[in-house]
Amino acid sequence: MNIIVIGLGEVGRHLLSVLDKEGHDVVAVDASAKAVRYAEEHYDVASIVGYGASETVLKVAGVARADLVVAVTNHDEMNLIATLAAKQLGAKHVVARVQGTAWSEWTEGIRYGLLGVDVVINPRVLVAQALSRLARSYRASDVVDLAQARVELVQIELDESRALNKPLSAVELPPHTLVSAVV
Known part of the structure; x- marks a missing residue:
């Protein structure tokens, strides 16, 4: 699968590790050159330094042929905008992570089709549910x-x-x- 991962923090790096082991074609995107350099050194991925919600960055990442775009930055709005833009630019499926207090009233940890995003995941709610x-x-x-x-x-x-x-x-x-x- 062609997958774009936006956000190379702890979750993004873990996701790269899993996807790399599974043999997917992955493009890693982050605004931090240091984070992108780490991804290049540790995983078999293509990488781009840039703002993940940028139309230009998404096009360079190959969004039109992406089977999946996952946005896991620490900024909920960025994740939602990036995935909405990716969907509009041709990505087949998009997943955004949200975790701020604005989403704390959720009773479920996963929502499908929220605001046009295929899957929106709130890990804090998922952990609370599991506990x-x-x-x-x-x-x-x-x-x-x-x-x-x-x-x-x-x-x-x-x-x-x-x-x-x-x-x-x-x-x-x-x-x-x-x-x-x-x-």
Whole structure:
């Protein structure tokens, strides 16, 4: 796949590492010459020093033939503008990361089609969701998300639990819990 990564901070560098190992054709873009030099020295990528939302920079990066453009700078607006511009200039798919307080009221960590961007990811919400799930199911032997994480299937082994040998109606369960099977 032809992939453009905008933003070469910690997340961008990690993404380059993964994409490089998978053998994708990657163009790395960052306004920092130092960050671009690091990418060139450590990964098999083409690179451009420049503003990732610039039409000129995106065209030089090959946006018209890009299968995916991912913007992961530390500036939410930059990520959104860069991905919107990339989409308008011909990128097949675009993904933007947002993490500022303006996005903190989100209840889901991933939104599809927001403002014309294919996928918008809020990693802070994703981490909070994962920690919440761990807290809710710390005794679970398995947790499976269904229906785009709107439903959780949780397997719990009771062993020496206070719920053992009690009628189900006498067991205190979290709100909105539906027991689907007892084995």
